[in-house]
Amino acid sequence: MRKPWDLYFMDMAKLVATRATCNRQQVGAVIVRDKRTIASGYNGSVAGDVHCTDVGCKIVDGHCIRTIHAESNAILQCAKFGVSTAGADLYVTHFPCLSCTKQIIQAGIRKVIYDIAYRVDPYALELMDQAEVDLVQLEHLGESSV
Numbered sequence: 001m002r003k004p005w006d007l008y009f010m011d012m013a014k015l016v017a018t019r020a021t022c023n024r025q026q027v028g029a030v031i032v033r034d035k036r037t038i039a040s041g042y043n044g045s046v047a048g049d050v051h052c053t054d055v056g057c058k059i060v061d062g063h064c065i066r067t068i069h070a071e072s073n074a075i076l077q078c079a080k081f082g083v084s085t086a087g088a089d090l091y092v093t094h095f096p097c098l099s100c101t102k103q104i105i106q107a108g109i110r111k112v113i114y115d116i117a118y119r120v121d122p123y124a125l126e127l128m129d130q131a132e133v134d135l136v137q138l139e140h141l142g143e144s145s146v
Contacts, residue, residue, distance in 0.1 A: 005035060009091040010115055010138050013070075016040045017093050021051035022067045025094070025118075029070035031078060031109070033088040039081075041073025071100040075107045085109055094118040095137075098127075105131040113138055 003011070009030055017028030021044035031039040045051050045066050057064040068076075071092055078085050086108035090096075094116045096104060101124040104112060111134040128135050 006091075006113055006136075006138060009037070009089075010093075010113065012037065012040070013091045013093050014115075016042050017070070018042075020044055020070070021053045022064055023052050023057055024064060024067075027070040027092065027094050029074040029090060029092040031074050031085060031088050031090055033085075038083050038085070038088065039074045039077040041070045041075070041077060043067050043070045043073070069097065069100050071096050072103055075103055075109075078107070089113060095120050096124065097121065098124045101127055104128075105133060110134065111136065 009032055013028040013030045015028065016030060017026040020026035020028070020042040025043065027043045029041045030037055046068060049066065052064060052066055058066040071090065074090070075085060088109050089111040090104060090109050091113045093114070095114045095118050096112065097119070098121045101121070105127060112128070113136045115138045117137060125135070
């Protein structure tokens with residue numbers, strides 16, 4: 001039996017998360033349009049900077065300021081290579097933070113499928129609702145392979 005699309009793309013996001021270079025959380029994101037992957041991203045340092053896994057996190061006010069979030073990295077990858085995110089779906093291992101929520105909306109992403117409800121911000125929920133972005137927490141339809 002073939003794996004359902006949502007599990008397939010979430011497994012990809014989980015695999016992408018294994019590349020994360022932040023010690024605090026490993027997050028992966030995959031942007032999909034028409035059942036095709038157009039970008040992926042994981043949380044980690046700016047290109048050319050040191051990695052948290054090598055030198056430790058750079059914490060300010062309880063947040064690692066060295067790290068770019070997975071969703072941002074995937075959206076920026078599309079921007080860098082001229083790939084439109086309008087109407088796309090985003091698969092992400094953890095619920096997006098408020099800043100990533102704003103970027104998702106501005107990028108024209110229409111659906112966010114996430115696995116873990118991590119620090120769900122009420123304002124992020126409000127913004128997603130206003131922008132008519134569909135939010136779906138992955139139902140565990142089967143065993144993930146990653």
